[in-house]
Amino acid sequence: MIKIHIYRDHHKNIAEYLVEGHAYAAEPGSDIVCASISVLAQTTLLALYELLSIDVIYEIKDGRLYCKLPEALSTDIREKANLILDTMIIGIKGTQGMYKEFIEFYDEEV
Template sequence: MITVTIERSKQGRIRRFSVTGHAMYDDPGKDIVCAGVSAVTVGAVNAVEKLTGLVPKAEMREGWLTAEAPYSENRTLDGQAQLLLEGMIAALESIADEYAKYVKIKQIFS
């Protein structure tokens, strides 16, 4: 199972997210659930950097991705980065709704 963990501040700002595990929906290379989650999460990290110029601190290995949401004093850029990450969560929730046996999303507020 893939577990996506979203860490938020008490005010709801996304601080970081992590993705661990494998869906095991199909054989490696044919697993559309893993491919979808990977495309959405890696795409979000790339989109934040390309569209805002803010660089998320990210690490990736097979079956594992973690990224820290960048912060900017520029409220417009910070808001744009947060919006892109919220879009990522919306896309992941769509995948989890369709493939609930394979993807779990949990959110932590601290």
């Protein structure tokens, strides 16, 4: 099971996200559920860093990706980051809609 946790600040901005686990929907290397979620989470991390130059705190291990944004972002960068992060969530929810049995999604305020 893949578990996705979205953590929001008191302004409802995504402050961090965690993706962990494996779907086991198919053999490793052929699992499109794992691949889909991995691509979404990793591309989001790369976009935040490469497009917006946000110095994110992150950790990537087998079956785990964690990303935390710094608190002090300008309004402009925060708005752009929100677009990237919201796009990730759209992709995750779309994938979850097709493969409910393999993905748990949590969106909470911290």
